[in-house]
Structures are given as C-alpha cells and as structure tokens.
Amino acid sequence: MDGTLNQNDISHVVEADRAHIWHHLIQHKPFETGEPRIIVEGKGIRVWDQNGKEHIDGVSGGVWTVNVGYGRESIANAVRDQLLKLNYFAGAAGTVPGALFAEKLIKKMPGLSRVYYCNSGSEANEKAFKMIRQIAHKKYGGKKNKILYRDRDYHGTTIATLSAGGQDERNAQYGPFTPGFIRVPHCLEYRAQWDLSGEEYGKRAADAIEEVIISEGPDTVGGICLEPVTAGGGVITPPEGYWDRVQEICQKYDILLHIDEVVCGLGRTGTWFGYQNYGIKPDMVTMAKGVASGYAAIACLVTTEEVFDSFKDNPDDKMNYFRDISTFGGCTAGPTAAIENMRIIEDENLLDNTVKMGARMIENLDQLAEKHSVIGDVRGAGLFCGAELVKDRSTKEPEDEKLVQAVVADCAAQGVLIGATNRSLPGLNNTLCFSPALIATPDDIDQITEAVGKSLGKIFG
Numbered sequence: 531m532d533g534t535l536n537q538n539d540i541s542h543v544v545e546a547d548r549a550h551i552w553h554h555l556i557q558h559k560p561f562e563t564g565e566p567r568i569i570v571e572g573k574g575i576r577v578w579d580q581n582g583k584e585h586i587d588g589v590s591g592g593v594w595t596v597n598v599g600y601g602r603e604s605i606a607n608a609v610r611d612q613l614l615k616l617n618y619f620a621g622a623a624g625t626v627p628g629a630l631f632a633e634k635l636i637k638k639m640p641g642l643s644r645v646y647y648c649n650s651g652s653e654a655n656e657k658a659f660k661m662i663r664q665i666a667h668k669k670y671g672g673k674k675n676k677i678l679y680r681d682r683d684y685h686g687t688t689i690a691t692l693s694a695g696g697q698d699e700r701n702a703q704y705g706p707f708t709p710g711f712i713r714v715p716h717c718l719e720y721r722a723q724w725d726l727s728g729e730e731y732g733k734r735a736a737d738a739i740e741e742v743i744i745s746e747g748p749d750t751v752g753g754i755c756l757e758p759v760t761a762g763g764g765v766i767t768p769p770e771g772y773w774d775r776v777q778e779i780c781q782k783y784d785i786l787l788h789i790d791e792v793v794c795g796l797g798r799t800g801t802w803f804g805y806q807n808y809g810i811k812p813d814m815v816t817m818a819k820g821v822a823s824g825y826a827a828i829a830c831l832v833t834t835e836e837v838f839d840s841f842k843d844n845p846d847d848k849m850n851y852f853r854d855i856s857t858f859g860g861c862t863a864g865p866t867a868a869i870e871n872m873r874i875i876e877d878e879n880l881l882d883n884t885v886k887m888g889a890r891m892i893e894n895l896d897q898l899a900e901k902h903s904v905i906g907d908v909r910g911a912g913l914f915c916g917a918e919l920v921k922d923r924s925t926k927e928p929e930d931e932k933l934v935q936a937v938v939a940d941c942a943a944q945g946v947l948i949g950a951t952n953r954s955l956p957g958l959n960n961t962l963c964f965s966p967a968l969i970a971t972p973d974d975i976d977q978i979t980e981a982v983g984k985s986l987g988k989i990f991g
C-alpha cells in the first residue's frame with residue numbers, strides 16, 4: 531500500500547463501517563467483536579486490506595467483476611476526461627461513448643445489433659423479461675407470456691429476477707414471487723437426474739425443457755432465460771449436446787432465447803461471451819459485471835434486429851415501443867470505461883491468456899483431486915472454475931457447508947481470496963469457486979491452488 535491512510539485514519543474507517551455499513555450477503559453479529567474486512571487498495575490481481583495484508587484476488591472483486599485487474603490508469607483517465615465533457619444525459623438521447631461502445635460491442639456479437647443500457651445485471655434481465663412480456667402482448671394477445679428459467683441458475687436480486695431464480699435458499703423468505711416464471715431442470719451431469727452420460731445426458735437435460743413447455747402449453751411460453759455456464763449455482767458447464775438441443779427447442783416452439791452473460795460476459799470463459807463456446811444463437815443477451823470490470827456501473831441488454839424491429843413496426847400505435855427507462859443507463863462513465871476495458875482485453879490478448887490460465891487452473895485442481903478425495907468434481911471454462919467438495923466420492927454426499935467455508939477462510943488467512951457457493955442451494959453450498967482476473971500469470975494460478983491444497987490438507991487431512 532502507498533500509505534495514504536495512517537493507522538488512526540484506518541481505525542476511524544473501521545469504526546465508521548462497523549457503525550453504519552450494512553454489508554451485502556453477510557450476517558453482522560460477528561462484527562460486534564471482530565472487524566469487517568475492508569479492502570483499501572488494489573493493483574493488478576492483488577488487493578490490500580485495512581491491516582495492510584496483501585491478498586491475491588482469486589475471485590475478481592468477490593463476484594467475477596474486475597476482469598482486467600485493479601489500478602488501470604487508462605480507464606480512470608478516460609472516465610475522468612469524459613465526466614468533465616459530459617457525465618450524463620437520459621437515454622432517450624444518445625451520448626458519444628454510448629454509441630461508440632455499442633458499435634464495438636456489436637462487432638463481437640454476430641447476429642445481434644441493438645444495445646439497451648442500464649446499470650446492473652438484475653436490471654438488464656428485468657428489461658429482457660419486460661420485452662418478452664410486451665412481445666407476448668403485441669403478437670400473441672398476451673398469452674405467450676411465461677418465461678422459463680433453470681434450477682440452480684441466478685439472474686438477480688429483484689423480486690422478478692428472484693422469481694426467475696433457481697436457487698431456493700437464496701429465494702427463501704422473499705416470496706411471494708411474480709407469477710409466470712416456470713422452472714426447468716438443471717443440466718449438471720455430476721448430480722445426474724437421468725442414468726445417462728455425455729451427449730446423451732446433455733440431450734436428455736434439454737429434452738426436459740421441452741417436457742415443461744409441452745406441459746405448460748407452447749402457446750403460453752414466450753422466453754427462456756439461461757446462464758451459458760451457471761455461476762453462483764455451482765459453476766455448471768453444460769454437457770455435450772445440451773445447447774444444440776436447447777436451440778432446436780426454442781426454434782420449434784417460437785420461444786425467445788435470452789442468455790444471461792452477467793458473469794461470462796467479456797472474456798471470463800476465454801471467448802468474448804460464454805454462449806460463443808457453444809454455437810448458440812441468442813435473441814437477447816444480458817451482461818454487466820465484466821463489461822467495465824467494475825470501473826463504472828454498466829449493464830447492457832443486447833438484442834437481434836428482429837426483436838428491435840418488433841417494437842417499431844407500428845408508429846401510429848402510441849403504446850407500441852419499449853416504454854422503459856433506466857436513469858443511470860444514461861451515465862457516460864459506464865460505456866467510456868467499457869471501451870477502454872475492451873481495448874485492454876484485445877491489446878493484451880487476455881482471451882488467449884484466459885484459455886491458457888484456465889487450462890492450468892483445471893490441471894492444478896485435477897492434481898489436487900488426486901491427493902484430496904474431498905474433491906468430488908472439478909469443472910470450468912476459462913478462468914471460471916469450480917471444485918465440488920464431497921464427504922464420499924461414491925455417494926457424492928455434499929461436504930458440510932461450514933467446512934467448505936473453513937477452506938475459504940483458511941485460504942484468506944494465507945492471503946488468497948477464493949469463493950464458494952453461498953446460501954444458494956439447500957444442502958449443496960459445497961462448491962469452491964475460482965475466477966481470478968484475466969491477467970493472471972502461471973505463478974498467480976499456482977499460488978491460488980497451492981493455498982487451496984494446504985487448506986484442504988489442514989481441514990480434511
């Protein structure tokens with residue numbers, strides 16, 4: 531750390547935090563005696579806390595966000611310059627960075643052409659739900675309004691996105707939920723729901739979606755929202771054959787395919803978007819976290835020209851356009867930071883690095899699995915990896931959540947921040963998550979997995 535805060539300043543900050551901050555996703559009782567973690571500074575892939583302790587950040591800001599790493603002066607400078615020129619104007623008008631980032635983004639997304647700006651992943655997903663609902667009203671007399679979502683997927687924190695949330699523990703106590711959201715089964719082969727494997731399993735898991743569509747009535751289902759690789763639900767990479775079949779089903783029943791790229795978006799899996807690993811042709815794509823690596827808040831809903839056109843086909847009808855706004859969707863800091871973020875990913879070849887470092891991470895985790903039988907399954911795509919911990923490999927009984935959290939805490943004590951599924955799935959919060967910045971070096975990857983190996987040794991013997 532550069533020492534800009536002295537010990538008195540930092541004690542004051544800790545006390546102010548303790549007295550006034552309501553942290554996200556955490557029980558506060560322990561802070562009555564212990565200190566909350568405060569991150570003071572970041573550089574590259576490392577962060578420093580209030581005690582000056584250095585950590586390697588294996589989770590890109592905790593939730594898959596800081597893809598290009600901390601301390602990027604070029605992003606800060608670009609945002610500063612833009613803020614002085616024009617910080618904001620509401621989205622019914624355009625802005626220079628808004629138009630220029632949209633143009634760059636669309637070049638990376640063949641088949642899609644329109645960008646709708648807002649400011650969080652949840653909000654972008656809500657916009658997609660609203661579009662699907664409005665299309666149902668415009669084209670199908672309101673009937674084709676149901677939206678399918680998948681067990682174990684997460685799409686956000688608002689009531690409507692929780693209604694499309696496949697994580698029962700995350701949803702518990704926040705109901706009642708919005709009607710019209712229908713669950714389909716997950717596709718995690720390790721927790722198989724059918725006695726099949728590989729491509730057969732993938733096709734069967736997708737067929738399960740068709741079964742739900744048929745039982746609901748195809749004329750009532752307007753859209754399906756899926757993560758390309760499920761993130762907080764346990765890093766679920768799709769089985770072979772799954773996505774081809776999903777695409778066929780969507781076409782067969784005229785169902786809009788909405789891909790939630792909030793985690794995979796912009797490089798996390800080694801391609802610009804997760805769906806591009808699987809040959810998917812979405813109608814709508816939402817993204818947020820990695821779009822500007824957390825240097826400014828930005829989220830985008832990107833659609834095909836066909837979806838866009840359906841909102842302008844009858845200008846005489848005063849209700850016939852997307853009557854939606856997002857105040858902070860008009861902030862120029864987001865697209866300005868996003869332009870620079872994309873340039874960095876390109877100029878520094880970070881997609882290639884992600885593929886290489888992701889392979890190294892999986893190899894290291896596989897080696898750990900040879901030594902530690904508590905690792906039941908290793909999975910991932912690019913720098914988006916998970917290790918599921920089990921008490922017994924043959925029964926696959928999930929490891930005790932407290933012990934999974936103990937691994938996370940022990941790694942942090944060693945100066946390595948990793949994640950784990952958390953209050954998501956009843957009895958199945960047992961997957962360790964690894965998602966360092968896309969700039970990670972071989973040494974960084976090895977340091978992360980070495981720390982995990984030490985923790986597993988200490989906790990499980």
Ligand SMILES: Cc1ncc(COP(=O)(O)O)c(C=O)c1O
Nearest residue numbers: 650651652684685686761792818
């Ligand atoms: C797949 C996915 N979709 C949507 C969201 C919601 O994004 P936000 O927290 O920006 O609202 C998240 C957040 O973790 C996510 O993981």
